[in-house]
Amino acid sequence: MAKRVSTKDKILNAAEALFAEHGFEQTSLRQITADAEVNLASVNYHFGSKKALIQAVMARYLEVLMPALDRELIQLAEQPQVTTRAVFDCFRAPLNELRQVRKHGPTIFLSLLGYAYADIQGHLRRYTMDHFGDVMQRLLATLHLANPQLSPVDMFWRLHFVLGATVFAQVSGPALREIAAADFGEAIAADQVIDRLIPFLAGGVDAPTE
Amino acid sequence: MAKRVSTKDKILNAAEALFAEHGFEQTSLRQITADAEVNLASVNYHFGSKKALIQAVMARYLEVLMPALDRELIQLAEQPQVTTRAVFDCFRAPLNELRQVRKHGPTIFLSLLGYAYADIQGHLRRYTMDHFGDVMQRLLATLHLANPQLSPVDMFWRLHFVLGATVFAQVSGPALREIAAADFGEAIAADQVIDRLIPFLAGGVDAPTE
DNA sequence: GCGCATTTTAAACATGCGTTTTAATTTAAA
DNA sequence: TTTAAATTAAAACGCATGTTTAAAATGCGC
Numbered sequence: 001m002a003k004r005v006s007t008k009d010k011i012l013n014a015a016e017a018l019f020a021e022h023g024f025e026q027t028s029l030r031q032i033t034a035d036a037e038v039n040l041a042s043v044n045y046h047f048g049s050k051k052a053l054i055q056a057v058m059a060r061y062l063e064v065l066m067p068a069l070d071r072e073l074i075q076l077a078e079q080p081q082v083t084t085r086a087v088f089d090c091f092r093a094p095l096n097e098l099r100q101v102r103k104h105g106p107t108i109f110l111s112l113l114g115y116a117y118a119d120i121q122g123h124l125r126r127y128t129m130d131h132f133g134d135v136m137q138r139l140l141a142t143l144h145l146a147n148p149q150l151s152p153v154d155m156f157w158r159l160h161f162v163l164g165a166t167v168f169a170q171v172s173g174p175a176l177r178e179i180a181a182a183d184f185g186e187a188i189a190a191d192q193v194i195d196r197l198i199p200f201l202a203g204g205v206d207a208p209t210e
Numbered sequence: 211m212a213k214r215v216s217t218k219d220k221i222l223n224a225a226e227a228l229f230a231e232h233g234f235e236q237t238s239l240r241q242i243t244a245d246a247e248v249n250l251a252s253v254n255y256h257f258g259s260k261k262a263l264i265q266a267v268m269a270r271y272l273e274v275l276m277p278a279l280d281r282e283l284i285q286l287a288e289q290p291q292v293t294t295r296a297v298f299d300c301f302r303a304p305l306n307e308l309r310q311v312r313k314h315g316p317t318i319f320l321s322l323l324g325y326a327y328a329d330i331q332g333h334l335r336r337y338t339m340d341h342f343g344d345v346m347q348r349l350l351a352t353l354h355l356a357n358p359q360l361s362p363v364d365m366f367w368r369l370h371f372v373l374g375a376t377v378f379a380q381v382s383g384p385a386l387r388e389i390a391a392a393d394f395g396e397a398i399a400a401d402q403v404i405d406r407l408i409p410f411l412a413g414g415v416d417a418p419t420e
Numbered sequence: 421g422c423g424c425a426t427t428t429t430a431a432a433c434a435t436g437c438g439t440t441t442t443a444a445t446t447t448a449a450a
Numbered sequence: 451t452t453t454a455a456a457t458t459a460a461a462a463c464g465c466a467t468g469t470t471t472a473a474a475a476t477g478c479g480c
Contacts, residue, residue, distance in 0.1 A: 007457080026235065028437065039459055044439060046457095153394045157406045161375040165414070168374020169367075184363040195420060196367045203417025204375070204410040217427080238467065249429055254469060256427095
């Protein structure tokens with residue numbers, strides 16, 4: 001009983017794999033449709049344009065991640081003490097839930113996130129704000145609970161440094177893990193990079209200002 | 211006495227400005243040669259290929275930054291106490307020296323660095339290691355002085371998180387500063403982002419491991 | 421000022437891209 | 451089974467890219 005996969009899903013699956021590896025702009029519809037074993041024109045038929053396809057790929061993950069993250073943040077806010085580290089740990093379970101979407105969902109999603117910010121500046125930011133603005137608001141509020149000494153503008157910048165480190169670690173992840181394995185004989189799984197990352201991020205956010 | 215600028219330099223100047231703003235892949239030779247007011251074919255004549263032009267643009271900055279950074283690191287190593295923060299502060303003067311190359315050299319260079327890592331993975335890394343491997347070695351050694359508790363592999367990852375945050379902050383810099391100005395009415399200059407960044411980076415590197 | 425090497429120019433080349441068109445095919449309801 | 455809608459397929463379109471070619475212009479030592 002081989003299960004029938006729709007053309008639309010074949011495209012989504014092939015596209016996200018190529019996007020995660022090479023970025024959006026550098027992945028052509030011809031590569032995608034060849035990998036998906038569908039006709040070139042079917043992307044425009046089912047999604048309308050390449051841009052809409054990119055959005056559909058991202059939405060599939062965001063719709064799982066964002067509600068899960070929201071639940072974690074609400075739960076955390078009930079605690080008497082909130083630390084920066086605890087806020088970042090809120091991402092662990094939601095990221096893991098992305099495995100429901102795809103086996104290597106967490107890694108794929110973070111790579112996509114990286115390219116989304118690098119390639120189409122503002123485009124994804126607007127989408128995220130429109131659909132999940134309340135979650136982002138809660139994230140900011142919770143981080144402020146943990147760091148009342150940071151002004152909103154300080155927090156704004158530090159959060160983007162956090163995003164940068166995260167995104168870079170994932171986009172360059174395959175290459176970096178290869179180098180690390182060669183130089184230190186120590187191979188770590190893609191999903192474990194996040195374990196190294198979180199303490200770093202918390203330390204950065206908690207750092208005293210200038 | 212208008213000073214005569216060679217075609218080669220006109221190309222380099224126009225190219226780096228466009229590269230810094232839009233990235234390498236997304237900047238065409240036609241845009242570059244139009245801005246530089248030179249013929250399209252002159253890029254291939256003087257540099258051989260677009261790839262070689264990219265390398266020439268980066269080299270112009272690296273050849274100023276790296277020796278200056280090396281001097282700072284050597285000087286720092288003579289101090290009795292070395293902190294992570296002090297290591298990162300070593301970048302301030304060398305980055306400022308890039309103004310000799312161009313007025314907004316520091317910002318341009320960091321943007322270029324960002325795109326270099328995002329666009330042509332490994333390509334720039336190899337060039338840097340071939341030409342300035344000794345400086346990178348010294349940087350690692352100095353950071354180890356400041357953080358003897360971190361294993362080499364820990365340091366490897368944290369340094370790349372640092373690179374990611376830096377690069378992202380610069381590449382997304384214009385957009386982020388715009389948003390910050392709109393949301394907080396607080397406009398900060400491009401060169402001041404580094405002042406916000408350094409405490410964050412030092413805090414991240416100094417953070418306790420998992 | 422001649423003659424050769426260097427540089428600039430305009431044009432074309434080959435390739436790849438996202439998209440559109442038109443016809444063939446499959447699907448599913450009547 | 452018939453028929454209309456949805457989907458797939460092949461081909462072409464229009465455009466942009468990096469590169470190459472071959473002629474024209476320029477610079478410069480003699």
